[in-house]
Amino acid sequence: xxxxxxxxxxxxxxxxxxxxxxxxxxxxxxxxxxxxxxxxxxxxxxxxxxxxxxxxxxxxxxxxxxxxxxxxxxxxxxxxxxxxxxxxxxxxxxxxxxxxxxxxxxxxxxxxxxxxxxxxxxxxxxxxxxxxxxxxxxxxxxxxxxxxxxxxxxxxxxxxxxxxxxxxxxxxxxxxxxxxxxxxxxxxxxxxxxxxxxxxxxxxxxxxxxxxxxxxxxxxxxxxxxxxxxxxxxxxxxxxxxxxxxxxxxxxxxxxxxxxxxxxxxxxxxxxxxxxxxxxxxxxxxxxxxxxxxxxxxxxxxxxxxxxxxxxxxxxxxxxxx
Numbered sequence: 244x245x246x247x248x249x250x251x252x253x254x255x256x257x258x259x260x261x262x263x264x265x266x267x268x269x270x271x272x273x274x275x276x277x278x279x280x281x282x283x284x285x286x287x288x289x290x291x292x293x294x295x296x297x298x299x300x301x302x303x304x305x306x307x308x309x310x311x312x313x314x315x316x317x318x319x320x321x322x323x324x325x326x327x328x329x330x331x332x333x334x335x336x337x338x339x340x341x342x343x344x345x346x347x348x349x350x351x352x353x354x355x356x357x358x359x360x361x362x363x364x365x366x367x368x369x370x371x372x373x374x375x376x377x378x379x380x381x382x383x384x385x386x387x388x389x390x391x392x393x394x395x396x397x398x399x400x401x402x403x404x405x406x407x408x409x410x411x412x413x414x415x416x417x418x419x420x421x422x423x424x425x426x427x428x429x430x431x432x433x434x435x436x437x438x439x440x441x442x443x444x445x446x447x448x449x450x451x452x453x454x455x456x457x458x459x460x461x462x463x464x465x466x467x468x469x470x471x472x473x474x475x476x477x478x479x480x481x482x483x484x485x486x487x488x489x490x491x492x493x494x495x496x497x498x499x500x501x502x503x504x505x506x507x508x509x510x511x512x513x514x515x516x517x518x519x520x521x522x523x524x525x526x527x528x529x530x531x532x533x534x535x536x537x538x539x540x541x542x543x544x545x546x547x548x549x550x551x552x553x554x555x556x557x558x559x560x561x562x563x564x565x
Contacts, residue, residue: 279525281310284328286345294493297518299521299562325344329365339529343368343369343370344370366378368517406435510543510544515559515562
């Protein structure tokens with residue numbers, strides 16, 4: 244009899260526990276899930292070149308319950324600019340910050356970013372830092388992108404002996420741009436081509452590239468989206484001799500001029516995936532309280548005018564169809 248009472252008591256207790264659990268679930272069913280505030284800091288954040296990246300960020304924010312803030316920025320030219328933005332976003336409640344470093348080779352960059360962030364998680368996009376492993380990063384294989392420009396050029400130009408090449412390399416203070424340039428130059432070794440000039444930063448580019456310089460160039464190479472757009476602008480100027488342009492980019496403008504065959508080859512990083520994975524990695528760090536320090540490489544495609552409407556290329560060039 245005593246055993247029956249104990250058994251019956253346990254059964255009643257279990258029933259009450261189930262009812263309480265169900266009631267708690269019903270009461271909290273309509274409560275919003277916890278959102279993790281993440282800020283994104285990239286150079287000229289409203290630029291068309293970030294369109295696919297922004298779409299990837301937004302999709303992942305919906306999937307991973309992230310409160311996303313894409314910080315409105317102009318050109319970020321110094322670490323001090325970025326440090327100030329990080330501190331501001333931290334004060335505004337950001338728990339994680341996704342950032343494109345404007346200078347990833349400065350020896351003080353790591354210390355400055357750590358100091359600014361404090362306990363806030365940092366994740367890099369597009370460009371890594373030296374030494375590797377300091378922060379997690381979601382980046383294209385920049386060296387391979389540069390190499391594939393050279394491979395494409397060598398496929399098209401069977402004999403490059405004595406050919407004069409001009410290079411718009413972008414911001415060489417970013418490790419990404421240095422890696423692209425290194426990859427290109429390494430793959431061009433033994434080709435016989437002559438690098439007539441290589442222009443590095445925005446300030447020099449805006450003043451130093453003249454029609455006279457272009458008149459002596461037979462092939463133009465641009466290693467970043469904005470530099471490819473700038474090369475297009477130069478080639479469209481009156482009385483400027485046209486020459487083959489090989490570039491990196493994903494903006495609407497570059498895609499348009501690829502279609503118009505002003506660009507021979509466009510190396511297109513999957514920036515939708517870069518945006519999506521950046522939020523996914525950051526959400527994992529915040530939700531699971533882990534701090535993985537690894538690089539995730541983002542794929543890219545080599546696109547020509549005659550291949551841009553192939554299915555895989557369309558998905559990358561026109562991200563709204565994803």
